[in-house]
Amino acid sequence: MSDVATMRGRPSLLMTPGPTRVPARVLDAAHWVVHHRTADFSAALAETLTRLRPFFGASTADVLPVHATGRAAMEGAIANFFAPGDTVVACCNGKFGEMWAGFAESYGLDVRRVSENWKESVDPSEVEQVLRGPDRVRAVLCCHSDTSTGVLNPIEDIARVARTHDALVMVDGISSVGGVPFRFDDWDLDFAVTSSQKCLMSSPGLAFAVVGARAWSAVARSPFPKNYLSFSAIRKTLAGEQPETPGTTPVSLVLQVLEALRMHAEEGMDSVFARHQAMADHAAARADALGFGRQCPGLQQRSPTLTALTPPEGVAPKWLRTRVREMGIEIAVGMGHFAGAGVRIGHMGDIRMADVERTMDAIEAALA
Numbered sequence: 535m536s537d538v539a540t541m542r543g544r545p546s547l548l549m550t551p552g553p554t555r556v557p558a559r560v561l562d563a564a565h566w567v568v569h570h571r572t573a574d575f576s577a578a579l580a581e582t583l584t585r586l587r588p589f590f591g592a593s594t595a596d597v598l599p600v601h602a603t604g605r606a607a608m609e610g611a612i613a614n615f616f617a618p619g620d621t622v623v624a625c626c627n628g629k630f631g632e633m634w635a636g637f638a639e640s641y642g643l644d645v646r647r648v649s650e651n652w653k654e655s656v657d658p659s660e661v662e663q664v665l666r667g668p669d670r671v672r673a674v675l676c677c678h679s680d681t682s683t684g685v686l687n688p689i690e691d692i693a694r695v696a697r698t699h700d701a702l703v704m705v706d707g708i709s710s711v712g713g714v715p716f717r718f719d720d721w722d723l724d725f726a727v728t729s730s731q732k733c734l735m736s737s738p739g740l741a742f743a744v745v746g747a748r749a750w751s752a753v754a755r756s757p758f759p760k761n762y763l764s765f766s767a768i769r770k771t772l773a774g775e776q777p778e779t780p781g782t783t784p785v786s787l788v789l790q791v792l793e794a795l796r797m798h799a800e801e802g803m804d805s806v807f808a809r810h811q812a813m814a815d816h817a818a819a820r821a822d823a824l825g826f827g828r829q830c831p832g833l834q835q836r837s838p839t840l841t842a843l844t845p846p847e848g849v850a851p852k853w854l855r856t857r858v859r860e861m862g863i864e865i866a867v868g869m870g871h872f873a874g875a876g877v878r879i880g881h882m883g884d885i886r887m888a889d890v891e892r893t894m895d896a897i898e899a900a901l902a
């Protein structure tokens with residue numbers, strides 16, 4: 535029997551920073567396939583996008599479904615808004631900040647990497663230094679909650695600096711939107727992205743991009759080919775009398791996200807955020823008591839959606855992950871610079887305090 539078949543009988547508790555557990559109610563909502571060109575499905579799609587707005591903090595900007603995981607919407611942002619040779623600043627204090635930089639470089643943009651120390655939060659003054667330089671900077675690319683380090687970057691401060699220099703602000707909210715307050719309007723952002731498999735507690739495969747007016751104006755000067763990832767094409771089909779997306783919509787994923795957002799609404803957005811913060815506080819307190827260190831002790835603010843740790847002396851991350859896996863719980867090890875040194879515990883989406891407790895108990899038992 536394959537591992538996957540075994541897991542069907544007894545699913546692991548997914549305490550990874552994505553994908554996260556999908557509640558039974560969300561799975562049930564997508565029990566059968568519906569046709570995507572029907573009034574009923576269009577209504578469900580429209581409701582999904584409306585329910586996402588408060589989690590992005592976006593009242594009027596376009597919310598676009600992108601039929602792929604989050605990286606596709608990030609790549610789409612580069613392909614839709616820029617031209618080769620454009621100068622952009624990329625905040626690189628983690629794997630996913632670096633991912634923005636890598637995508638932009640691959641399209642021939644002139645990328646100025648700042649805040650490259652993974653152990654520190656982004657320093658807005660480093661961004662400002664480039665913005666004050668001789669070259670016209672088109673945009674600042676940054677990650678809100680970098681899932682590789684557990685940082686929660688100061689987007690509001692970064693955006694304030696970018697705004698005074700007329701640069702677009704483009705934010706990866708893939709492990710924050712839905713679990714952490716995110717304020718597209720108040721922070722005056724231009725582009726943001728999230729995806730289905732994290733705080734939106736659905737299966738992987740669907741991203742959502744928010745595009746503001748200034749970003750739309752940049753589309754006209756972008757010469758890159760845009761087909762599957764054309765944001766204008768997505769906006770056009772959504773604007774029809776019956777909102778649709780181009781091609782075959784991943785209907786099951788839309789229905790899952792809709793149900794997840796209804797659950798978030800029943801719990802209340804502020805309660806969802808408070809639950810995430812409480813789980814982060816609890817995981818950190820238990821980890822301290824067990825002799826763990828913080829993977830990045832100097833961060834100014836930590837993401838409430840994951841806890842990134844260094845195990846006590848002599849405990850290898852992969853060994854710990856295997857022991858915990860044997861107890862039916864999946865945690866993650868460090869990424870990039872922290873591969874071999876860190877463990878990451880995700881607590882987002884449908885994860886509850888009892889799950890955090892069970893995970894920390896399992897870690898304690900493994901160490902014992």
Ligand SMILES: Cc1ncc(COP(=O)(O)O)c(C=O)c1O
Nearest residue numbers: 603604605630679681708709729
């Ligand atoms: C912060 C962040 N950005 C981007 C990505 C990539 O997104 P996806 O895997 O949905 O393509 C991830 C995935 O883990 C992430 O955590």
